[in-house]
Amino acid sequence: MNCFMFPGQPLSRGTDLPDDSDFRTIVDMARRRAFFDMEGFSWVGNVATDNVKLQVFGTVMSLYRFRGLRREYSLPEFIAEHSMGIYPALAACGCLAEEEAIEMTFRVGVCLARMGETHSYALGCVVGLCREPLLAIAENHGVFMANYNTSRHFLLSGERSNMEAAMAEALDTGAFSAKTFPCDTPLHTPLIGEIDGELREIFADYRYAEPRTRLMDHINQDCLEGGDLADFLREELQRPVYWEKTYRALRASGVSGFIEVGMGDSLKKYNRWIDGEMSS
Structure with missing residues (x-):
């Protein structure tokens, strides 16, 4: 069985953009529904942050x-999503139209991003520490675990001064690497509850079709149904991404082929690390 994996927001834009009819069609959708000019990497009459640019860019490239891929493969038995990869994943499953996925992103x-108008937030990427000491560090400084990617790769989220x-x-505790990245919002933390009502209104604006293949969520590793989606979309922004659990659940379900659908190969790298631990 195969799984298409949709990664979250890329950290940077690509340098060489495609030039074919598919790309031009999706670029036109981004201009009309998200006011975003892909070629110029700029807003069209509407100003948002650079992080929002990267989010829309990531969705466009995944779509x-x-x-x-659909010209090479049949629809896979599973689709998996990591963080904001949920939006193009919904289009791939037929739950939303491509244009709707771009607009939602x-x-x-x-x-x-409006949360960043009153506070300064950051992500912290830690490689090399195990979960337990990192949980203690997060608690010490009032930040939150946001991504459990592998047993030694984690993302934290919270206020920037605390993150630093x-x-x-x-x-000091022995991490191989610990880097801080400025961001608009404390993604995948309870702090997002501050704008829960606004998010609820956004997700209520869409009608969600039933997934045409199994869509595994990154929180509980359940297969989502159409009626679950509005609540899941709101909830997942306030809870961590459990990628290692998701990958292990997919393996246990019989998936042997994994294809990353988007920019870069971060999920492939996590999978290789997890595979190494599973075979040792």
Whole structure:
């Protein structure tokens, strides 16, 4: 069995963009539904943050990549998603139209970015520490675990000054790497509850079809149904991403082929690490 994996927001834009009819079609959708000019990497008459640009860019590239894969492969037995990869994943499953997935990415991104107008937030990427000492560090500094990617690769989220102190302690505790990245919002933490009502209104604006293949969520590793989606979309922004659990659940379900559908190969790298631990 195969699984298409949709990654979250890329950290940077690509340098070489495709030039074919599929790409031009999706670029036009982004301009009309998200006010985003892909070629210029700029807003069209509407201003949002650079992080929102990357979020829309990530969704566009995943949708484009999915179109190409569907010419090579049948619809896979499973689709998996990591963080904001849920939006193009919904289009791949037929729950939303491509245009709706792009629009949703933009609307959610703009809503989240408003939190950054009053506070300064950051992500912290830690490699090399185990879960337990990192949980203690997060608690010490008032930040939150946001991504459990592998047994030694984690993302934390919270206020920037607290995150910088947490990353310093992580290095002192023996982390191989502990880096801070500025962001608009404390994604995948309870702090997002501050805008829960606004998010609820966004997700209520869409009608969700039943997935045409199994869509595994990154929280409980359940297969989502159409009626679950509005609540899941709101909830997942306030809870961590459990990628290692998701990958292990997919393996246990019989999946042997994994294809990353988007920019980069971060999920493939996590999978290789997890495979190494499973075979040792």
